[in-house]
Amino acid sequence: MGEIRTAHRIAHTISTALHNKKYLLMLDQVSEEIDLKELGIYDSHSxxxxxxxTRYKSVCDKMNMDDSWELEHMSERDALVLFRQIAGEAADYERNKHEAKRIVKECGGMPLLINAVAxxxxxxENDEVWSDCLWKLQSSTYDDDLGPFSESYNVFKLVYDRLNDYRKKCFLYGALYPLDHLIYEDHLIECWRAEQFIPATEGSNTGQDGRNCIAVECHLHANNKLRTEDMSLYKTRTRSC
Structure with missing residues (x-):
């Protein structure tokens, strides 16, 4: 009961402080319905x-928002700019410019994929590597319907195939965690060591190296945490009330 009273008191304090004031509250990566009144946000705050x-339309519907927008993927122009910034001057070589545009198109305007390929x-500088990369992205190497992951499968496979054996094990271990699960880096590194994916006596550089290898799949957050994500994050719905 004490915790409930404290929560109500905090909500009331927030509501009083915001009354008749202009404010903008942004809630990112919302995975389930939030009762704004419990946070002290009331309809009277005109x-x-x-x-x-959120990536889930049902969340927007349950929260009864006034307006909604589905965020689009990056335009081809913006996607190419991002790709060139990451890939470096090799993307501006005359022999690679054509491949660069086609490679970016295969990434579908998704920043995570563009970053991975770039x-x-x-x-x-080897133009054959660029041509081979484009060929791999355009090749259909799977038979089953992978749902929202289908359009990004070739990008992930491209990066995965380039990893050494221990990095591949670390990558796949990260895939065992459920969606939106928070993982502490230190704990994850200790798990890798327990599984003998990385040497138990090796320093933090190995942990950093292993963490980098799952960066395509896990989004690195502050406070030394990882959060597993799916590709639909980049088809975010935003609503205001």
Missing amino acids: DGKVVVA TYLKSE
């Missing part, structure tokens, strides 16, 4: 705005 970013090709 000058306040709340923006909710990093793969960073400072790579």
Whole structure:
């Protein structure tokens, strides 16, 4: 009961502080319905705005927002700019410009995929590597319907195939965690060591190296945490009330 009273008191304090004030509250990566009243956000706050970013349309519907927008993928122009920034000057070589545009198109305007492929090709001057990369991205190497992962499968496979054996094990271990699960880096590294994926006596550089190998699949957050994500994050719905 004490915790309930404290929560109500905090909500009341927030509501009083925001009354008749203009404010913007942004809630990112919302995975389930949030009762805004429990946070002290009431309908009487006519000058306040709340923006909710979520990958689930059902969350928006349950929260009864006023307006909704589905965020689009990056335009081809912006995607190419991002790709060139990451890939470096090799993307501007005359012999690679055509492949660069086609490679970016295969990434479908998704920043995570563009970053992965551009990093793969960073400072790579061999035009055969660029041509081979494009060929691999365009090749259908799977038979089953992978749902929202289908359009990104070839990018992930491209990066995965380039990993050494222990990095592949670390990558796949990270895939065992459920969606939206928070993982502490130190704990994950200890798990890798327990599984003998990385030497137990090796320093933190090995942990950093292993963490980098799952960066394509896990989004690195502050406070030394990882959060597993799926590709639909980049088809975010945003609503305001």
